[in-house]
Amino acid sequence: MAEWIDLIDPKEEELRAKLPRELQASALAQLLAPAQHDDEPRPTLQSHGDYLFGVFLVAVAVPAEDRVFYQEIDVVLTHETLLTVSKTPPGEDAYDPRPARDACHPHEPAGMMFYRLIDDIAEHYLDLVDALDEEIDALEDAVETASPTATRTRLSELRHQLLHIRRTLSPTRDAIRRIVDNVIEIEDGPEVFPHD
DSSP states (O other), rough: OEEEEEEEEEOOOHHHHEEEEEOHHHEEEEEEEHHHHHHSSOOOOESSSSEEEEEEEEEEEEETTTTTEEEEEEEOSSSSSSEEEOOTTSSOOOOOOOOHHHSSTTOOOOOHHHHHHHHHHHHHHHHHHHHHHHHHHHHHTTTSSSSSHHHHHHHHHHHHHHHHHHHHHHHHHHHHHHHHHHHOOOOSOOOSSSSO
């Protein structure tokens, strides 16, 4: 039976105590690094022999404040364990992966738990696209009454948000595509991502 360990902004001692195995120095350094705000890491998924290491960004829309922030989720995946480290940007609420974890069944392997996490991250991007679509509708409704400067400014902001989404979503898609194409896997033992 696999285990999902979820840590939110852990201290170094807590993280080291929960690690399922020894990690390469680069993976450990990324796990220990604080949340970044303006220069988010690029989403990736890498094989490190007997485990997989990934970095993903969850898009969180804050409609009341008309903004979006991205929360880093680092992942260590073994045959027995999915360890997630959520890094909360300063002044933001933490992304809560519990709904994805609660959707897991007790007998599910760690690869399926990882699938549920990625599905939840994808759902957040869909929610963000829906929120942007509503913003565009509101902008269209106000085009006759709003000032050209305000309309131009809002269009520029929306374009910037869309470019940022593309910059984070494209490498996320590429990382997951490596699983689908059977390019990435844990080297020893059974497949962590069986094709069925």
